[in-house]
Amino acid sequence: MWGRLADSRSSxxxxxxxxxxxxxxxxxxxxxxxxxxxxxxAPLWAALRAEQPALRLGSAGxxxxxxxxxxxxxxxxxxxxxxxxxxxxxxxxxRDLAATDTLLRLxxxxxxxxxxxWVNGARIIAxxxxxxxxxxxxxxxxxxxxxxxxxxxxxARLAIRxxxxxxxxxxxxxxxxxxxANIELNRLRDSxxxxxxxxxxxxxxxxxxxxxxxxxxxxxxLGRKAEALVWLTRLHPQLPPEExxxxxxxxxxxxxxxxxGVPVMQTYRPAASVPSGQSAGESRK
Amino acid sequence: xxxxxxxxxxxxxIARNTLLEASRQKLFSFLxxxxxxxxxxxxxxxEFNFGASELKFLADLGYGAMAFFGAALTIAATAQLFFSxxxxxxxxxxxxxxxxxxxxxxxxxxGVVAVTAVFCALMTGLLVAVLWSRExxxxxxxxxxxxxxxxxxxxxxxxxGYLQWLKLTVLAAFTLLVASxxxxxxxxxVTGFFVLVICHLQYLARDAYAQGGSTFAQVAAGFVGLLxxxxxxxxxxxxxxxxxxxxxxxxxRVSVYALGYVGAAxxxxxxxxxxxxx
Numbered sequence: 103m104w105g106r107l108a109d110s111r112s113s114x115x116x117x118x119x120x121x122x123x124x125x126x127x128x129x130x131x132x133x134x135x136x137x138x139x140x141x142x143x144a145p146l147w148a149a150l151r152a153e154q155p156a157l158r159l160g161s162a163g164x165x166x167x168x169x170x171x172x173x174x175x176x177x178x179x180x181x182x183x184x185x186x187x188x189x190x191x192x193x194x195x196x197r198d199l200a201a202t203d204t205l206l207r208l209x210x211x212x213x214x215x216x217x218x219x220w221v222n223g224a225r226i227i228a229x230x231x232x233x234x235x236x237x238x239x240x241x242x243x244x245x246x247x248x249x250x251x252x253x254x255x256x257x258a259r260l261a262i263r264x265x266x267x268x269x270x271x272x273x274x275x276x277x278x279x280x281x282x283a284n285i286e287l288n289r290l291r292d293s294x295x296x297x298x299x300x301x302x303x304x305x306x307x308x309x310x311x312x313x314x315x316x317x318x319x320x321x322x323x324l325g326r327k328a329e330a331l332v333w334l335t336r337l338h339p340q341l342p343p344e345e346x347x348x349x350x351x352x353x354x355x356x357x358x359x360x361x362x363g364v365p366v367m368q369t370y371r372p373a374a375s376v377p378s379g380q381s382a383g384e385s386r387k
Numbered sequence: 388x389x390x391x392x393x394x395x396x397x398x399x400x401i402a403r404n405t406l407l408e409a410s411r412q413k414l415f416s417f418l419x420x421x422x423x424x425x426x427x428x429x430x431x432x433x434e435f436n437f438g439a440s441e442l443k444f445l446a447d448l449g450y451g452a453m454a455f456f457g458a459a460l461t462i463a464a465t466a467q468l469f470f471s472x473x474x475x476x477x478x479x480x481x482x483x484x485x486x487x488x489x490x491x492x493x494x495x496x497x498g499v500v501a502v503t504a505v506f507c508a509l510m511t512g513l514l515v516a517v518l519w520s521r522e523x524x525x526x527x528x529x530x531x532x533x534x535x536x537x538x539x540x541x542x543x544x545x546x547x548g549y550l551q552w553l554k555l556t557v558l559a560a561f562t563l564l565v566a567s568x569x570x571x572x573x574x575x576x577v578t579g580f581f582v583l584v585i586c587h588l589q590y591l592a593r594d595a596y597a598q599g600g601s602t603f604a605q606v607a608a609g610f611v612g613l614l615x616x617x618x619x620x621x622x623x624x625x626x627x628x629x630x631x632x633x634x635x636x637x638x639x640r641v642s643v644y645a646l647g648y649v650g651a652a653x654x655x656x657x658x659x660x661x662x663x664x665x
Contacts, residue, residue, distance in 0.1 A: 124568065124662060128655050129614065135651035136613030142644050146620055146637060147590070153626070178451040180444050184435045215625075218437050 183213035194226065197234045202226065210268070220268035221281050228254075228261035228285045251291070258289035279303030280313055293320045311347040318354065331358040335370045391485040398490040398497065401481075405468050405498020414463055419506055422456035426513050430521065442522055442539060449514035450624035453551045457506055461555045462579035465499045465562040470572040478665055489657045496563050496653055503555040511548030515541055539627070546638055547627040553645045554621040558583060560652035561615075567659040585611070586618040616648045 190205040206223045213219070232254045239245055239253070265282045272278060283299035286292045297320035303313040314337050321330035334355045341348040355370050409415050426449045436444040472478040472495075482491060518539055526533050562579040569575045592608045620641050623633050 120662065124659055127658060128564070131651055131655045131658075132615075132648075133610060133613045135647055136616075139644050139647045140613070142640055142647075143617060143620065146640055146644070147617060149637070150620060150622075153631075178448070178455060180447040181432060181435065181451075184437050184444075187437050188435065216437065 179213040180215075183209050183216075183219070186212060187219065194230070197237075199231055199234050199238075202231070206264075210264075214268075214271040217268070217272060217275065217277055220265065220272070221277060224261040224264050224268075224281055224285065227264060228258050228289050231260075232257040232289070254289050258285050261285050261289075274306050276303045276306035276309035276313065279306060280310075283313075283316070287320070293324055297321055297324065311341060311345060311351075315347060315351060315354070322358065327358055327362055331355065331362060331364075331370075334358065338370070339373055391487075393487055394490060397486055398494040401486075401491060401494025402497035402501060405495050406501045408471070409464055409468060409498065409502045412464070412467065414467070415460065415502065415506075418456045418460045418463075419509065422452045422506075422510055423513055425452045425456075426510060426517060429517060441525070442518060445518055445521060446514070446539075446544075446624060446627055449510070449517070450547060450551060450622075450627075453507060453510045453514075453548065454554070457503060457510075457551060457555050458558060458583050460506055461499065461503050461559050462562050462576055462583065464502055465495075465559050466566055466572045466575040466579065468499060469495055469563065469566040470575070473665060474572075482665065488661050492563065492567065492657045492660050493653060496559060496656075499559045499563070500556050503559065504552055507548055507552035507555065511545060511551075514548070515544050518544065540632065543623075543627045543633045546633045547623045550621045550623055550638065550641060553642060554618055557616055557618075557645050557648050557652070558586070560649045560656070561586075564652045564656040564659065567656040567663065582615065583618075586615045589615050590617055590619055616644070620644065 186205060186209045190202060190209060193201045193205060206219075206226065209219050210223060235253045235257070236242055236245055236250055239249070242250070245253075262282055262285060265278050265285075268278050269275065279299050280303045283296045283303060286299055287296035290296075297317050300313045300317040300320065303309050304317060314333075318330040318333045318337070321327070321333065334351055338348065338351050338355065341351060352372065359369050429445050429448045432448065433441055433444060472481070472491075478491065482488060519541070522537055522539055526537070558579070561582045562575065565578045565582070566575045569578070589612050593612045623638075626633060
């Protein structure tokens with residue numbers, strides 16, 4: 103009996119030993135393969151991340167949101183995000199602030215690539231939601247201007263936060279800086295901040311000329327006319343002569359020179375224009 | 388058994404039978420038709436596109452369908468084709484003959500790889516046709532938006548399809564490795580899907596723990612990163628949809644990376660299956 107028991111125990115041990123060996127060999131084999139291929143994977147991964155902002159997840163929260171949806175939905179992200187945006191529009195028409203905000207976060211989490219979601223989302227937060235909150239608090243007539251501005255400022259800050267998040271996915275995008283400037287100007291009534299944002303927008307590749315013009319215009323409104331003049335005189339030679347805004351910039355320069363009383367001999371004289379084939383964006387830096 | 392040498396012909400015969408068996412299965416036809424229907428009908432979904440350009444939207448949807456249905460097909464087919472041999476006792480009959488277990492396992496693997504190749508080839512072909520016809524229509528309708536000519540290159544579309552297939556071959560190897568020691572088909576399928584999720588998300592664990600986890604957590608996350616391949620490396624659909632050319636050296640590197648994991652997983656599957664009692 104003791105012999106059979108000993109045989110049975112040794113059989114169990116052999117079985118366990120064999121299974122443990124199989125597990126160790128499998129894990130060890132895969133780990134060695136991974137280690138051997140790491141030299142190849144690391145540069146590939148670094149290059150892929152540099153190209154795809156959606157893969158650069160700074161925080162654990164972003165990893166749990168964008169990372170998981172990116173990993174699991176893959177190419178279906180676009181269509182899922184589009185249908186979520188449709189749903190958001192239905193909720194938006196009902197003026198449901200909490201649900202709209204939630205769906206907005208969801209859309210940009212599912213697919214952070216399209217600018218459309220970020221820009222329109224920021225507009226909804228800054229302008230529509232402000233109107234909803236004012237209506238909910240009793241209406242435009244019941245609230246004082248201070249109260250309305252306070253609500254507007256709160257929403258504007260939330261919208262700017264959304265745009266800042268968008269900039270982590272779309273670094274160097276002029277449209278996001280312009281949207282930020284618009285909100286700072288029209289909702290926060292902060293011309294200095296808006297002027298700075300228009301300047302940053304102009305520094306981004308492919309920025310429209312009006313961003314630079316608006317920067318100068320806001321400087322003028324802030325009383326920084328000399329600064330505005332210097333800005334425009336530096337801007338004008340960078341613009342192609344056939345562009346619509348070039349003539350407008352020159353007329354603004356003349357206006358500022360008149361307002362500042364610049365002597366005729368010191369007025370701006372347009373030099374050679376930008377050579378054909380070179381864009382304003384290339385020459386501005 | 389040791390008297391006969393390893394035969395590529397026997398292995399290829401097993402692979403051919405596996406492919407034939409798979410083609411008779413309803414699951415294969417169902418997933419293939421579903422995926423083809425989705426890609427073929429993608430043009431009707433473009434009305435719902437808000438954010439991306441239309442061609443990028445179509446490319447996203449096509450490669451998304453290929454990845455999603457392809458993964459489901461790979462896992463289900465690998466488990467089904469392996470366990471049908473075990474449960475029907477045909478494996479016993481086959482292995483009683485002078486056939487190596489390695490030939491059996493690698494033959495099964497190649498059969499599944501051929502199934503996924505057919506799937507990806509059909510999907511890529513249809514996607515190229517859909518994108519090409521839509522781009523031609525857009526070229527006629529709004530020529531000003533295409534001053535540089537066509538934005539999509541067929542060779543890039545084909546390369547992105549090839550990389551999707553390569554990813555599926557790695558997934559098939561890992562599913563076969565699980566099947567080699569698993570007792571049930573259900574366990575293999577469920578574990579196969581877990582492997583798929585881990586391979587897609589392992590970079591998040593590595594990042595999260597590298598940023599601020601304990602030393603143990605960092606080591607554990609690093610170990611997981613070594614065990615499972617990073618499936619994000621196979622995703623070139625974003626570039627292709629945006630008209631960015633695919634770099635050949637990157638494709639070559641990803642191919643070597645995939646082959647490394649395929650070799651290891653298949654080798655370990657053979658090792659595990661040799662110890663298995665059938």
